[in-house]
Amino acid sequence: MNKFERIYLDIEQKIKAGDYPIGSMIPSEHELAKNYNVSRETIRKAQKLLLENGFIQKKQGRGSIVLDYHRFSLPISGLVSYKELQVEQNITSITRLITNEQIPVPDFLIGQNGVTADERFIHLVRTREINNEVMIIDEDYIRCSVINHVPMEAAKDSIYEYFENELSLTIGYATKEFVAEKASPLDIELMHLDPMDYIISVSSNVFLEDTTFFQYTVSHHRLEKFQFSEFARRKPRLNN
The missing domain is CATH 1.10.10.10 (Winged helix-like DNA-binding domain superfamily/Winged helix DNA-binding domain)
Structure with missing residues (x-):
């Protein structure tokens, strides 16, 4: 350095x-x-x-x-884990693990980023609870050809710490998409929302440093509770 x-x-x-x-x-x-x-x-x-x-x-x-x-409440760019944001912003919250299981590849991933129909994925569902309210639902699909097991404790704490420190993987980059959409049945159940309520969905395709796709994640955020922001600085124009 x-x-x-x-x-x-x-x-x-x-x-x-x-x-x-x-x-x-x-x-x-x-x-x-x-x-x-x-x-x-x-x-x-x-x-x-x-x-x-x-x-x-x-x-x-x-x-x-x-x-x-x-x-910088929830950054638009950058690739950080929820735990890193929690520590950075001194957020007191509880993570609850709802699902941790291996499943056949979801249909929407087949043919994307080299994923084939015979693959299996780890399906994680976790909630982030602040002041006894579920504010975020994180749903992850992790490629078993790269990571074949996520221990319960790692799923409750930080999967990225597990990937990087225990498995020695180098996480490289992600593509993100932000969409406002109506609450899903899972949102209604876990966040206690109404069917007409909207959430912000943040979906990411995450890749290792060597460009291998290994994770699709989608986070559902309560619309009225979270602010997405980013610091932006205008670069000086070049004179022709």
Whole structure:
């Protein structure tokens, strides 16, 4: 890891810990360079990462102000587990495992991403409960040719921790789709919704680093309870 990346992570942690409160100014380039015993160019590289990830905004003639990073409630881009979001945003919730079984490949996956009709998948259904209400239903279909078993404890805790730490898989990327749709029978049963209620469905095809498809996941979110947001920074236009 480069020096500027370590400095970025240290300042990020200090922002999250409240050492640099939201709305305050972080130390100047000169002060940071002295504190970390590095060049100002190294500090500029670290600040660039903070800027790009929505932690600071430069103020002309004043320095860099700390932004409200909490607005990233549920990121649109990026590939993170629910547990990682829970820790990041200090969410107190309970995960309940409803289903963990092997099934024949669902029809809608056959022919997609190289999936064949004779394959089997692990079907997981989990609920995320906050303040005694089910806010999210996560439904996963995991390709048995890649992962043939998910222990109960891993399913209740974090399947990505299990995949990466226990199975040494490298998760690469995902394609996502966001759709507003009427509550399904499962939503009505587990979230206690009405048939005319709407939810936000977030479906993802997830791939390993070597481009192998291994997971289809769909998360159903209560429409009135969750906000999907992302920090976006406009890039400067190139002059022709």
